[in-house]
Amino acid sequence: MAFKNRRPFDIFSQLDQAVITRYCVASALAAAVLLLTSLLSNALDGARYSPALIAVMVSSLYGGFGPGLVTTLITGVGIPTLFPGEPLPAEPDRPGHFYQLTLFETAALLVSVVGSLARTARKKREEGSLHTMEDRFRTLVGSVRDFGIFMLDESGRIITWNPGAERILGYEASEAIGRHFSSLRPAEDIARGLPERALAVAAREGRYEEEGLRIRKDGSSYWAHIVITPLRDDEGRLYGFSKIIRDMSGQRKAEEERSRLVSKLKEALRARDEFLSIASHEFKTPLTTLQLQVQSLQRAGRESAATEEALKEKESPHSAIPRITSKLAMIERQVGRMTELINNLLDVTGIMAGRFRLKIEEVDLAAVTRDIVARLRGPLKDAGCDLVLSADAPVVGRWSRLRVEGIVTNLLLNAIKYGSGKPIEVTVSATPTGARLVVCDHGIGIADGDQARIFERYERAVSEQYSGIGVGLWVVRQTVEAFGGSVRVKSAIGAGATFTVDLPLEVSGNCSLPPPLSSDTNRAA
Amino acid sequence: MSMCAEHVSSKAVLVVDDDADIRSTVREILEDEGYCVTDAANGVEALRQLRERGAPNLILLDLSMPVMSGSEFRFEQRKDPSLASIPVVVISAVGSLDLKVAPLEAAAFLRKPVQLDELLGVVERYCR
Numbered sequence: 001m002a003f004k005n006r007r008p009f010d011i012f013s014q015l016d017q018a019v020i021t022r023y024c025v026a027s028a029l030a031a032a033v034l035l036l037t038s039l040l041s042n043a044l045d046g047a048r049y050s051p052a053l054i055a056v057m058v059s060s061l062y063g064g065f066g067p068g069l070v071t072t073l074i075t076g077v078g079i080p081t082l083f084p085g086e087p088l089p090a091e092p093d094r095p096g097h098f099y100q101l102t103l104f105e106t107a108a109l110l111v112s113v114v115g116s117l118a119r120t121a122r123k124k125r126e127e128g129s130l131h132t133m134e135d136r137f138r139t140l141v142g143s144v145r146d147f148g149i150f151m152l153d154e155s156g157r158i159i160t161w162n163p164g165a166e167r168i169l170g171y172e173a174s175e176a177i178g179r180h181f182s183s184l185r186p187a188e189d190i191a192r193g194l195p196e197r198a199l200a201v202a203a204r205e206g207r208y209e210e211e212g213l214r215i216r217k218d219g220s221s222y223w224a225h226i227v228i229t230p231l232r233d234d235e236g237r238l239y240g241f242s243k244i245i246r247d248m249s250g251q252r253k254a255e256e257e258r259s260r261l262v263s264k265l266k267e268a269l270r271a272r273d274e275f276l277s278i279a280s281h282e283f284k285t286p287l288t289t290l291q292l293q294v295q296s297l298q299r300a301g302r303e304s305a306a307t308e309e310a311l312k313e314k315e316s317p318h319s320a321i322p323r324i325t326s327k328l329a330m331i332e333r334q335v336g337r338m339t340e341l342i343n344n345l346l347d348v349t350g351i352m353a354g355r356f357r358l359k360i361e362e363v364d365l366a367a368v369t370r371d372i373v374a375r376l377r378g379p380l381k382d383a384g385c386d387l388v389l390s391a392d393a394p395v396v397g398r399w400s401r402l403r404v405e406g407i408v409t410n411l412l413l414n415a416i417k418y419g420s421g422k423p424i425e426v427t428v429s430a431t432p433t434g435a436r437l438v439v440c441d442h443g444i445g446i447a448d449g450d451q452a453r454i455f456e457r458y459e460r461a462v463s464e465q466y467s468g469i470g471v472g473l474w475v476v477r478q479t480v481e482a483f484g485g486s487v488r489v490k491s492a493i494g495a496g497a498t499f500t501v502d503l504p505l506e507v508s509g510n511c512s513l514p515p516p517l518s519s520d521t522n523r524a525a
Numbered sequence: 526m527s528m529c530a531e532h533v534s535s536k537a538v539l540v541v542d543d544d545a546d547i548r549s550t551v552r553e554i555l556e557d558e559g560y561c562v563t564d565a566a567n568g569v570e571a572l573r574q575l576r577e578r579g580a581p582n583l584i585l586l587d588l589s590m591p592v593m594s595g596s597e598f599r600f601e602q603r604k605d606p607s608l609a610s611i612p613v614v615v616i617s618a619v620g621s622l623d624l625k626v627a628p629l630e631a632a633a634f635l636r637k638p639v640q641l642d643e644l645l646g647v648v649e650r651y652c653r
Contacts, residue, residue: 296550
């Protein structure tokens with residue numbers, strides 16, 4: 001076939017072999033006929049030239065006119081030699097030997113001519129289809145414009161060149177053919193022996209592939225993807241290489257642009273988190289003064305109220321102090337809310353930046369929960385929620401106190417916010433494997449489809465009617481998971497929600513929160 | 526600024542914070558409780574006051590400050606044998622405070638915004 005690896009100049013020796021084979025076949029056929037005729041001489045009787053005629057036909061069809069003639073000659077000489085002394089001339093109903101021989105040779109010549117003509121016609125058909133295949137292949141390679149496809153000889157000299165190569169590299173076929181392929185590479189690559197190395201690798205490993213900068217005829221550079229494949233003949237001898245070049249400049253530019261945009265985006269996200277971190281930090285300074293001043297005023301107010309109580313309000317029955325004290329309480333609660341929001345923002349930025357390291361110490365979850373419940377008395381009262389706390393027995397584990405406080409606070413604030421003013425039950429208990437905190441409200445509940453989402457960053461099951469930035473439950477999940485624990489919710493719309501946190505008593509290893517890069521979509525809670 | 530010329534009182538407190546409002550608020554609150562309070566806007570000023578006026582019973586220390594931060598102050602303080610034993614309570618808004626505070630070996634830590642009761646409680650504990 002046309003695409004078989006064959007040394008081009010071997011074709012003549014192969015033709016020689018074919019000719020010899022054809023004549024050998026013709027001679028062998030003749031010999032076989034002589035043998036057959038001698039064995040069947042009696043049976044054949046007057047038709048003794050029939051097998052010879054068949055042999056001539058086969059020879060000429062297989063080998064052409066020459067081999068047909070050889071078979072004719074051998075059998076024409078051999079048969080009279082094997083059967084001498086036949087009567088001459090022939091009898092009227094039984095042709096004589098000479099007559100038969102003349103008839104045979106005339107017929108054999110005709111058969112040889114017809115056979116060789118049939119053979120030639122067949123050959124032409126085969127060659128025609130062969131040429132069609134080669135033409136198609138040439139047209140295929142010649143019509144490829146996106147790939148430079150060319151052949152190199154063993155030494156790396158270019159021996160074919162397609163329009164794709166011309167388009168990519170700028171050399172016409174007449175300029176390229178005969179050049180060494182290394183001339184397509186930058187001078188420093190040649191100095192480093194890279195072209196030779198590429199051929200050596202291709203020859204050794206059956207393929208060489210690389211991407212790199214290449215030079216066009218006009219001196220401009222482009223980003224090339226290159227595959228070099230060795231070409232070997234049927235005996236495995238290397239006689240050249242095929243080289244396929246693709247201009248990847250466009251793709252590479254797009255890839256570089258994509259990388260640039262991704263790093264710009266990452267930088268913008270980092271800057272945003274940095275800003276949030278600094279802003280949250282800065283907010284706390286005025287809040288400190290505000291909180292201390294408000295609490296000082298409350299304290300002064302309480303002392304004044306006590307004094308007035310002592311005076312039995314005789315002198316000032318309509319004192320403003322209780323009203324002022326209640327307004328101060330409201331201001332204090334708002335400072336508390338602001339502080340929680342800022343703490344959560346700081347937690348988010350800290351977690352995202354991987355700065356959320358935890359100091360592990362002995363912590364009583366029951367005591368922490370009691371403290372937080374006491375601290376949230378104001379918000380509970382405002383929401384009209386009664387709280388049933390079951391946390392009498394100590395449940396001591398080794399966690400970060402601050403983060404455990406964060407877990408309890410966030411879950412309680414969540415229950416207060418969505419609890420519809422109904423009672424909230426909080427239970428702290430020991431389990432066989434650790435500690436369990438359960439916060440159960442009887443409020444609006446969470447739809448099945450939203451239950452996984454609420455633990456994501458900036459996500460909330462309901463948004464419009466309820467304030468908040470949607471990070472509390474995300475912080476809870478991040479913290480609980482950093483401790484090696486789990487948090488889950490059981491809920492239905494209108495039936496409240498029960499959050500269950502399970503913590504192991506001991507955190508293994510260096511406890512820190514890696515930035516959750518898997519949730520890059522930033523949908524989190 | 527300060528009512529205390531020297532840290533000789535048994536209830537002397539040094540407040541170190543770069544925010545003037547926080548300094549004056551804490552000072553007022555503590556002075557109302559009978560403490561002798563001095564203040565400094567950064568670590569350098571605090572060290573100078575300590576060397577001039579002697580050791581107070583307690584230092585309330587912010588971390589993020591210009592000129593000399595709370596951490597740098599703490600490093601210098603611990604190097605000076607005459608100052609090293611003064612208890613320090615860190616008051617900071619630092620978010621991931623565990624990481625920054627642990628090496629300071631502070632007597633206590635208060636997270637901004639500070640609760641009044643916590644502040645009074647911790648000051649009382651170290652100024653008996």
